[in-house]
Amino acid sequence: MSIRKSKYLETPLLATPRLILRKFTLDDAMDVYEYAKEPEVAKYVTWEAHKSIGDAVSFINWAQDRYASDSGGDWGIEYRENGRIIGSLGFVNLETVNSCGTIGYALSKEYWGKGLMTEAVKRLIRFAFEEMKLNRIDAVHVCENEASGKVMQKAGMTYEGLLRQRLYSKGRYWDVKQYAILKDDLIQSVK
Numbered sequence: 799m800s801i802r803k804s805k806y807l808e809t810p811l812l813a814t815p816r817l818i819l820r821k822f823t824l825d826d827a828m829d830v831y832e833y834a835k836e837p838e839v840a841k842y843v844t845w846e847a848h849k850s851i852g853d854a855v856s857f858i859n860w861a862q863d864r865y866a867s868d869s870g871g872d873w874g875i876e877y878r879e880n881g882r883i884i885g886s887l888g889f890v891n892l893e894t895v896n897s898c899g900t901i902g903y904a905l906s907k908e909y910w911g912k913g914l915m916t917e918a919v920k921r922l923i924r925f926a927f928e929e930m931k932l933n934r935i936d937a938v939h940v941c942e943n944e945a946s947g948k949v950m951q952k953a954g955m956t957y958e959g960l961l962r963q964r965l966y967s968k969g970r971y972w973d974v975k976q977y978a979i980l981k982d983d984l985i986q987s988v989k
């Protein structure tokens with residue numbers, strides 16, 4: 799029997815003071831539907847707001863296929879206080895050859911403005927540098943989505959520039975702002 803080698807350590811549970819980042823299970827479908835049905839949550843992401851719980855089940859099936867292929871997420875974001883799944887985050891792209899990954903995330907509207915996504919992103923960045931052995935993590939947000947840019951800044955990422963019409967989503971091109979953090983940045987910040 800051969801032992802399967804994991805490149806990205808199979809989406810392990812990651813804890814923060816207020817959150818548990820963990821794999822989705824089908825039992826999470828109603829929680830996912832609750833946040834993903836909100837047009838405001840889906841406004842600046844590439845996916846459409848969920849129209850039924852079936853969309854949430856499809857999303858979880860997709861996430862579970864990704865666990866099977868060890869592609870760096872998506873983690874469900876569980877709020878410790880009530881045990882509910884309130885969002886997701888993970889790698890939308892991973893380049894082994896460059897040790898580089900691109901992250902994406904979304905949170906239930908009910909929980910915005912409490913610093914929760916910053917807390918989750920910081921934990922994922924630490925995991926990615928310390929355990930996945932990545933060297934660079936980047937992220938983009940459409941220019942209008944300033945709250946997302948704020949999360950990137952608060953997580954220690956550096957603004958790298960405006961990419962014109964870099965993203966095609968929902969029938970149009972969007973200008974995006976790109977941020978990144980390097981392993982060296984993290985080492986410098988704790989010195």
Ligand SMILES: CC(C)(COP(=O)(O)OP(=O)(O)OC[C@H]1O[C@@H](n2cnc3c(N)ncnc32)[C@H](O)[C@@H]1OP(=O)(O)O)[C@@H](O)C(=O)NCCC(=O)NCCS
Nearest residue numbers: 839903904905910911912913914915916939944945946948
């Ligand atoms: C973007 C998102 C993840 C932020 O999550 P969050 O947990 O509310 O983020 P945080 O509380 O950690 O930080 C948000 C910051 O943005 C600020 N902010 C909120 N709305 C803002 C706006 N319209 N303009 C500028 N800043 C804004 C908040 O004040 C906060 O900063 P502060 O801590 O200095 O006060 C959340 O709004 C979300 O899920 N949006 C929908 C999905 C999405 O857009 N995902 C990102 C795709 S790139």
